Amino acid sequence: MNGFRIDANKCQRDGICAVDCPAGVIKKQSADDYPEPTADFEKFCLACGHCVVICPHQALSLDWLSPETCPSIKTGFNLTTEHVEQFLRSRRSIRNFKKEVVGRDLLNKLIEIGTYAPSAKNEQPWHWLVIQNSTEVKRLAGLAVDWMRLVIKEKPEIARQKAYHRVVASWKKGKDAICREAPHLIVVHADKNWPFGAEDCASALTYIELFALVMGLGTCWAGYFYSAANSYAPLFEALGVPSGHRILGALMVGYPTFTYHRLPLRKPPRIMWK
Numbered sequence: 400m401n402g403f404r405i406d407a408n409k410c411q412r413d414g415i416c417a418v419d420c421p422a423g424v425i426k427k428q429s430a431d432d433y434p435e436p437t438a439d440f441e442k443f444c445l446a447c448g449h450c451v452v453i454c455p456h457q458a459l460s461l462d463w464l465s466p467e468t469c470p471s472i473k474t475g476f477n478l479t480t481e482h483v484e485q486f487l488r489s490r491r492s493i494r495n496f497k498k499e500v501v502g503r504d505l506l507n508k509l510i511e512i513g514t515y516a517p518s519a520k521n522e523q524p525w526h527w528l529v530i531q532n533s534t535e536v537k538r539l540a541g542l543a544v545d546w547m548r549l550v551i552k553e554k555p556e557i558a559r560q561k562a563y564h565r566v567v568a569s570w571k572k573g574k575d576a577i578c579r580e581a582p583h584l585i586v587v588h589a590d591k592n593w594p595f596g597a598e599d600c601a602s603a604l605t606y607i608e609l610f611a612l613v614m615g616l617g618t619c620w621a622g623y624f625y626s627a628a629n630s631y632a633p634l635f636e637a638l639g640v641p642s643g644h645r646i647l648g649a650l651m652v653g654y655p656t657f658t659y660h661r662l663p664l665r666k667p668p669r670i671m672w673k
């Protein structure tokens with residue numbers, strides 16, 4: 400059973416839950432009727448919880464979600480468009496980190512916020528792996544460099560295009576251009592058969608990057624790292640990710656060493672208006 404319950408004492412029969420339901424599995428026959436689940440509710444419900452949290456009267460609950468368990472949205476922060484614009488534009492990829500360790504509670508909070516990102520069909524396909532130890536981050540970065548050495552040998556043209564020789568040369572000089580000496584790495588992976596894994600996981604990492612900024616943390620996508628992880632068995636195995644999964648992103652995380660003082664310019668948006 401889906402446990403769809405309407406409290407008749409609270410329901411105003413406004414039908415908002417039915418109108419908002421993304422899967423169309425709540426029906427309201429006439430103005431006088433209460434909303435009810437369709438016959439295929441269980442099959443098609445996305446479990447997004449919208450019906451519960453949109454009801455202004457707290458009249459609807461499901462067996463796994465009730466208005467009482469959903470925190471109220473706080474308002475009145477006076478956040479202006481200018482604040483938000485500055486905030487979004489001032490996020491930068493951080494490549495110089497302090498040695499300072501980020502507490503597990505903060506890393507956990509980042510991931511928790513990441514799970515509020517949109518995902519196709521509300522699948523929330525993401526699984527998380529946190530490399531907490533900087534020595535381990537470095538060891539794993541070394542495996543990515545081993546993979547680059549292999550690509551340079553076996554596919555020199557591709558390696559040249561991707562400038563792998565530069566990364567390897569830096570590594571030889573003691574510089575880590577893979578994980579940038581970050582103290583931590585957050586890796587996201589999902590079932591490789593889920594067709595929207597890349598989009599869903601990128602959205603979650605974007606939430607994390609933005610929230611990290613408010614927490615005084617710096618992040619940077621580790622693109623080299625997760626490309627290597629999906630192509631090089633010793634690295635994939637070292638991560639301990641299930642074999643049916645694909646790694647869909649990785650973020651370096653730590654406290655930034657430097658502060659940016661200006662906003663860089665971006666390419667003008669290429670927009671076609673119709």
Ligand SMILES: Cc1cc2nc3c(=O)[nH]c(=O)nc-3n(C[C@H](O)[C@H](O)[C@H](O)COP(=O)(O)O)c2cc1C
Nearest residue numbers: 490491492493494576577579619620621622623624
């Ligand atoms: C998918 C993806 C992969 C990336 N991989 C790397 C990487 O391996 N190393 C790195 O230093 N930066 C990496 N970046 C960061 C980009 O270089 C950076 O976002 C871009 O230069 C714009 O700078 P900003 O993020 O500071 O605005 C990656 C970004 C994305 C979105």
